[in-house]
């Protein structure tokens with residue numbers, strides 16, 4: 180069995196990586212915070228050196244976007260220094276590193292979808308710290324893929340779908356920003372893409388011809404948060420789940436500590452060309468998550 184080390188076992192992505200069918204011959208070893216605390220860079224180095232891992236997928240992160248604005252050092256420790264430690268250790272071990280990053284590295288001031296080599300300019304601490312992680316991995320000497328994703332949702336953990344269903348059931352009416360657009364991403368679909376990439380990178384260790392660098396993955400299609408909320412309640416209603424009315428508002432009407440990009444759309448060109456990955460529409464991915472949360476539609 181070839182073993183792949185995965186961090187963030189209790190997170191949305193970490194859970195889906197554990198639930199997906201891995202190809203024959205591959206085994207996932209998923210570590211939660213108690214097994215590997217990412218604030219301990221010495222422990223990261225020791226863990227990477229402890230076994231002949233085939234690859235590392237770093238799925239853990241400090242993801243509290245607003246809290247990061249006032250918890251800067253922790254955000255940078257987890258999102259930048261920990262990836263730096265993984266990069267250094269993976270380079271020393273000669274194994275590939277898959278680092279997950281975010282649309283929030285972009286300022287959001289572009290009309291079309293962001294390409295992998297577009298200029299980065301994070302608006303807040305979370306995005307800046309994730310960019311720090313990208314740069315640390317890129318300069319570590321480890322063979323790597325940095326996979327930026329956006330608006331990650333699943334049946335588990337904290338995410339926008341679960342917040343909408345909970346608050347919608349309580350109040351029946353929500354105000355949601357309509358001037359930030361992006362593409363929701365199923366953690367399960369993201370996990371499948373990462374498995375493809377990690378196995379290719381590990382397989383090609385000898386001739387090193389698997390594509391490396393930065394890639395973007397989200398589900399397909401563009402929507403605002405308000406449009407996403409409306410579709411969540413439409414599909415929830417079809418399944419007998421909570422429904423609510425959604426009032427579209429502007430970002431200015433919904434003040435938050437962190438600024439967020441107005442346009443988070445990610446181009447899939449790089450991941451399609453390099454890995455042949457073509458994501459499905461976000462509405463279909465949402466349906467699978469609601470099937471799990473509520474039950475299948477009649």
Ligand SMILES: NC(=O)C1=CN([C@@H]2O[C@H](COP(=O)(O)OP(=O)(O)OC[C@H]3O[C@@H](n4cnc5c(N)ncnc54)[C@H](OP(=O)(O)O)[C@@H]3O)[C@@H](O)[C@H]2O)C=CC1
Pocket residue numbers: 187188189190191192193211212215216217218237238239240241242257279280281282309327328329330331332336337
């Ligand atoms: N969620 C989103 O909308 C987006 C996420 N991303 C990126 O995707 C990746 C996966 O995100 P997602 O699964 O949604 O995130 P979650 O917030 O669901 O999970 C993050 C995990 O990281 C773990 N973690 C945090 N700090 C530490 C630490 N000090 N030591 C060990 N583990 C730690 C958490 O552990 P614990 O459970 O113990 O708190 C948690 O299980 C991350 O890189 C994130 O930046 C990118 C774009 C959008």
Ligand SMILES: Cc1cn([C@H]2C[C@H](O)[C@@H](COP(=O)(O)OP(=O)(O)O[C@H]3O[C@@H](C)C(=O)[C@@H](O)[C@H]3O)O2)c(=O)[nH]c1=O
Pocket residue numbers: 242243244281282283328329330331338339342353354355356359404433439
């Ligand atoms: C709950 C709520 C949120 N909003 C707004 C706030 C925000 O602009 C948007 C989404 O809210 P969230 O709290 O999910 O946003 P946020 O935590 O910023 O989500 C981000 O998380 C990080 C980890 C990422 O990497 C990003 O891709 C993105 O998914 O909706 C409303 O307008 N009304 C509401 O009732």
Ligand SMILES: [Mg+2]
Pocket residue numbers: 189211212213
């Ligand atoms: Mg935990």
